[in-house]
Amino acid sequence: MLQRLIRLALPAIAGVLVATGEASRAQDLPPGIDHIPTKEEFAKDNNLFLTFARKALKWDEPAEPVKIVGPLYFVGTEGLGSWLFATSDGLILLNTAMPQTADLIEQSIRALGYDPKDVKLIVNGHAHSDHAGAIAWFKEQSGAQLAVMEPDVAPMEDGGKTDFHYGADWKIMGFPPAKVDRVLRDGDTVRLGEVILTGYNTPGHTRGSTTWVTHLVDDGKAYTVVFPDGAGFNPGYRIAGDSPSYPGVTEDFRRTHHRLEMLKPDIWLGHHNEYYDLPGKRERAKTEGVNAWVDPEGYRRFIAHYKRDFEDEVDLELGVTPPKE
Ligand SMILES: [Zn+2]
Secondary structure, eight states: OHHHHHHHHSHHHHTTHHHHTOOOOGGGSOTTOOSOOOHHHHHHOHHHHHHHHHHHTTTTSOOOOEEEETTEEEOOOSSBOOEEEEETTEEEEEOOOOGGGHHHHHHHHHHTTOOGGGEEEEEOSOSSHHHHTTHHHHHHHHOOEEEEEGGGHHHHHHTTTTOTTTGGGHHHHOOOOOOOSEEEOTTOEEEETTEEEEEEEOOSSSTTOEEEEEEEEETTEEEEEEEOOSOOOOTTOOOSSSSOSSTTHHHHHHHHHHHHHHOOOSEEOOSBTTTTTHHHHHHHHHHHGGGGGBOHHHHHHHHHHHHHHHHHHHHHHHTSSOOOO
8 A cells, every 4th residue: 555655656757666565664654654645745745755765765876787678787775776787898878866865876786796987888867867968077086078968068067957857946856966077869879899789868747858769688597677757747737738847748659659569679677676576586586596587478568557647646636537546
């Protein structure tokens, strides 16, 4: 029940929490919060939203790094996905979690035997603090190049001040700004060593949300790996009607859902670990190896879930259906 309430209240970030069946407990609630706030309470209070998500979804808790496939490793926190590609020409970092957890990501990189100073390229799913939070820090450590999808360049470089939704509350929702070295357009590729990543602009959640796609080889076998982004709306977003969060947001989300449906990953990973069941797959990987991460059906369910949530919310905003419990 707690999981269902969290999912209803935090649709975009809690995603498929319910589907994972992970038991949640009262101690998952932040100090001073005795109930799961409603979507409306979250929408009115970004600080509450952030505090709650950090605690309930374990954004700040350390996690063991783990090999996924070929040169790809998970180096995130228990709640947030960060990814390391170890290429023959250095390291690529995809997402960095919160500003406060840079050291956890660094420890994970070191635990795998790599040096954060060897990060040569940094890419991101979207310019919010839970993914872009420590980009500035890692850039400073390594001098890495930062490549960002064009519509997210401004918020990346001003720490979220120009975010269409959170910009007004930047002091709470922002992050240390990072200078962008390469501006990407939809379908552009970035490359380091033998790893090539294709970035698709999948807007909605932010205008520059980027879904990354790559093909990796492990033990002579090739795998398509997808990091979907942009599909979810947060509390307070206006995704339909006369005063949308930004003009065209409804169409952006629908186009994004369609594009994500077209992708056919063998392995898919998310910027929030509950999306793709990190705990379950990590456990199975101990005996099954790469096969534990192969999950095309889970991807299809994930996208279908987002589409349904979105269209339900559109109906709600347009007054087509009565509010649900
Ligand atoms: Zn976000």
